[in-house]
Amino acid sequence: IRKCVVGCVDPFSKVGGRGLKILREGGVEVTVGVLREACIDLNRKFFCQQVLGRPFITLKWAASADGFIDRKRELDEHKQPIGRPAQLSNSRSLLRVHHLRATHGAILVGRRTFELDLPQLNVRRWPGTSPVKCVLGEVDERALSAGFQAFADIDALLDALRREKIQSLFVEGGSTTLQSFIERDLWDEVWEELSPVTLEEGVPAPTMPREFEPQVEHHFGRTYRHWESPVLQQHYVDF
Incomplete structure (x- = not known):
């Protein structure tokens, strides 16, 4: 040679x-x-863990045409959700969600999203292994019996994923949790699905910093905005 x-x-x-x-x-x-x-x-997921000392982080949400990710909903006196979440994804766009789940090692929602949606967060519409289910905040026995691991805050979560050598994290919501990752620059990729549905009022969708320009794509009868962070490319150094 x-x-x-x-x-x-x-x-x-x-x-x-x-x-x-x-x-x-x-x-x-x-x-x-x-x-x-x-x-x-x-090799971005492995490299992110090695270079940045944290997992590769993907954020995802679906928003209505007027900028909401859900109706405003509450819990009853028995901590059961009142009403159903807004249906912003269609059957075909859900394939993308399950593909993203299948390609990440862990998946996260906030406490409020868990209480209101009681999500399964597993892989059903795509081949692959379901990610480790995580929730932020203090939760009741329902989360633990459903196989969720609970963490007090983002730092505790990232420390645990680092110890377990989990290379990627998929954050599905809710809006407060997603915005917390954005404000701390803890993201490598963001997918926003834009639905033609209007809600008129509800929970505002997260917002991205203006200095980052998204790529716009059209799939499954939906418009997607896709952001990629330059952080890994900037910190990677050749020998």
């Missing part, structure tokens, strides 16, 4: 760059950085 072309270097500290060093010492010409951004993106 006279020449070796490398897209990007493994950032794992125990191996990163050592193989290339051996090749170079053996007289092999090594070129690093060919299709660099694409290669980082291909």
